[in-house]
Each structure stands twice: as C-alpha cells, then as structure tokens.
Amino acid sequence: MAAFRTIPLLALLLLVQCLYAQPKKSNTPRPPRARFNAIDKLSRMPPAQRQRQLEKLSPERRAQVEDRLEKYNRLPQAQKERLRAQTETFQNLPPERQEAVRKMFRRFNDLPQDRRKPVREELRQLRGMPEAERDARINSEEFRNNYSPGERQILENLTTLVPPN
Amino acid sequence: MQCPIKTKENAEILLDYSSGKLTPDLSAIFQSHMESCEDCRAFSIAQRSAWEALDAWAPMPIPADFDRKLYARIDQYEKSRWWIKLWHRSIWQSGSFGPAMPIATACLTLAVGVMLWLPVNNKPAVDLASPQTKMESSDLEQIETTLEDLEMFRQLTPTSARS
Numbered sequence: 001m002a003a004f005r006t007i008p009l010l011a012l013l014l015l016v017q018c019l020y021a022q023p024k025k026s027n028t029p030r031p032p033r034a035r036f037n038a039i040d041k042l043s044r045m046p047p048a049q050r051q052r053q054l055e056k057l058s059p060e061r062r063a064q065v066e067d068r069l070e071k072y073n074r075l076p077q078a079q080k081e082r083l084r085a086q087t088e089t090f091q092n093l094p095p096e097r098q099e100a101v102r103k104m105f106r107r108f109n110d111l112p113q114d115r116r117k118p119v120r121e122e123l124r125q126l127r128g129m130p131e132a133e134r135d136a137r138i139n140s141e142e143f144r145n146n147y148s149p150g151e152r153q154i155l156e157n158l159t160t161l162v163p164p165n
Numbered sequence: 166m167q168c169p170i171k172t173k174e175n176a177e178i179l180l181d182y183s184s185g186k187l188t189p190d191l192s193a194i195f196q197s198h199m200e201s202c203e204d205c206r207a208f209s210i211a212q213r214s215a216w217e218a219l220d221a222w223a224p225m226p227i228p229a230d231f232d233r234k235l236y237a238r239i240d241q242y243e244k245s246r247w248w249i250k251l252w253h254r255s256i257w258q259s260g261s262f263g264p265a266m267p268i269a270t271a272c273l274t275l276a277v278g279v280m281l282w283l284p285v286n287n288k289p290a291v292d293l294a295s296p297q298t299k300m301e302s303s304d305l306e307q308i309e310t311t312l313e314d315l316e317m318f319r320q321l322t323p324t325s326a327r328s
Contacts (some may be wrong), residue, residue: 032311035307035310035311036311038300038304038307038308039308039311039312042308051246053300053305054300054305056300056305057309061309065308065309065312068312068313068315068316069312070315071316072289072312072315072319073317073320082322083315083322084321085320086316086318087311087314087315090314090318091311091314092246098314099250101317102310102314102317105313109182116270120320120321123320123321124321124322126199128320159320162317162321
C-alpha cells in the first residue's frame with residue numbers, strides 16, 4: 001500500500017518536470033494560410049469590432065492596416081487569388097530573404113511620390129523579362145541615367161529577390 | 166488422559182491450565198499427563214513464561230493532560246476542511262479507499278502535465294469572429310506583415326498579369 005502513496009508524489013514530480021521542460025511560449029509564425037484566414041475574418045468584421053481588434057496598434061499602424069485591407073478587399077476575386085498565391089510562396093522563403101525584400105520595398109515606399117511611379121513601372125517590366133534581357137537592361141546606360149544609385153539598388157534587389165510572377 | 170496436542174481435542178485444557186482457570190481435578194489429571202508428555206510440558210512452560218512476562222509488564226505512565234490533548238486533536242480534525250480529511254484518510258487509512266485515490270490523483274496530474282506539454286501551435290485557432298476575442302500582438306504583427314506583402318505584390322505585379 002505504501003507504493004500507492006508514492007504515486008501522487010511521483011506524478012507531482014513529473015508535472016513539475018513538464019512545467020520546467022516546456023518550451024517558452026514563442027511568437028511562432030502562423031502558416032501563411034492561417035494568416036490569410038485571419039485577414040478574411042478581419043475583413044468581414046463590422047467596423048466597430050475591427051476597431052476593437054486593432055486597438056493594440058498605434059493610430060498610424062492601425063490606419064495603414066485599414067487602408068491596405070480596404071485596397072485588398074476592393075480587388076477582383078481573380079487578382080486576390082493570384083496575390084494570395086504569390087504571397088504564400090513568398091512567405092515560405094527563408095525569413096532573412098523575406099525581410100531583405102520587405103526592407104527594399106519600404107525603401108521604395110520612401111521614395112518621393114514622383115519617383116515611385118517610374119520605378120514601379122521599371123520593376124514590373126524587369127520582372128516580366130527573361131534573365132538575360134533583364135541583365136542587359138540593368139547594365140544599360142539608359143538604366144543608369146534614368147535612376148539614382150539608391151533607386152537602382154532597389155530595382156536590382158527587388159528583381160532578384162522576389163520570386164517571379 | 167489423551168494428549169490434547171496430539172489428538173487436537175480438548176485444546177482449551179492447555180490454555181486454561183496455563184492461565185490457571187482449570188478446575189483442580191482436571192489440573193491434577195493434566196499435571197500427571199505432563200509428566201509423561203514432552204510436548205505438553207514444553208507448551209505449558211512456554212505459556213507460563215508468556216504469562217509471567219505479561220504480569221511483569223508495567224504500562225507507561227499516561228500524562229495528566231493526555232485526554233485533553235486527545236480530544237483537542239479530535240476536535241481539530243472534525244473542524245478541518247473536507248479536503249484535509251480526505252487527504253488524511255487517503256494517507257493514513259489508504260485501505261479505506263484502496264488504490265483509487267492515489268491513482269486518480271496520479272491520472273489527474275498526468276493529464277494536466279500532458280495538456281501543458283502539448284506544443285503551443287496545437288492550441289485551437291483564435292476565433293477572431295467572436296467580439297470577446299482579442300488578437301495577440303504577435304497575431305496583429307503577422308497580419309500587418311501579410312498585408313504589407315500583399316500590397317508589395319499588388320504594386321509589383323505587371324498590369325498585364327493583373328487583368
């Protein structure tokens with residue numbers, strides 16, 4: 001019978017061991033599909049409820065999320081699906097590469113308003129070109145003349161780091 | 166007289182003789198039997214030794230406040246919480262519950278341990294549709310990042326591919 005008295009003690013020791021051994025709750029990234037589900041749910045919420053969900057963010061970040069959500073929701077369904085597929089592929093890349101691309105995209109967004117449009121158009125064209133043609137274009141004199149060193153870096157990095165369409 | 170040890174009859178004669186309860190007539194008959202019976206003689210000697218030892222034993226003196234302390238302990242136990250009583254019964258009188266109580270405790274503890282051990286990712290998905298549900302900061306950051314990525318691809322996708 002004495003053996004039975006030791007069972008709860010052993011179980012308690014096991015529990016303590018489990019508590020100590022459990023990995024700390026980390027900010028493990030959700031898989032891309034789960035993130036899109038969260039975005040879909042956020043999109044379908046009434047504005048007041050969405051406000052409550054986003055109130056942890058600063059006013060600027062909240063406004064940016066709402067703006068991007070609205071732009072995304074306005075897109076035709078076919079384009080939405082294409083963007084989702086591209087984003088999912090991108091989010092499966094190594095985190096360092098993802099972060100490098102985002103950094104470049106933020107630099108692109110920091111360009112003056114009048115420079116963003118030509119750079120964006122150039123990017124779209126470069127991404128649609130075969131590799132040899134793209135290299136020739138990047139090394140061309142016209143390319144060097146049209147864009148500043150900073151812009152050229154953005155164009156080159158975004159063209160090579162972002163997966164093709 | 167037939168030997169009570171060998172015949173296994175009238176065994177009470179042995180005990181009664183040893184404790185001095187046997188009638189004088191029977192005592193005399195048994196004594197004469199013992200003179201010729203080694204077994205009964207040995208049994209009688211052993212019994213007498215036990216009785217003498219018991220007679221020589223003096224009980225420990227009981228403290229004057231023994232009763233008071235005993236009743237105080239009983240009173241304290243009666244007033245204690247139910248789970249303390251249950252614990253005492255489980256620990257000191259484990260026969261009253263059998264192995265059920267320790268096993269139930271062990272199972273419960275193991276179940277809690279397993280639940281805590283499960284990977285964090287296995288927790289049910291947050292139901293964002295519920296008004297009571299609040300998103301974690303990390304969830305919000307991931308949504309922000311995804312919206313940023315969507316915006317990036319929206320801007321990078323050539324017009325021809327978009328149509």
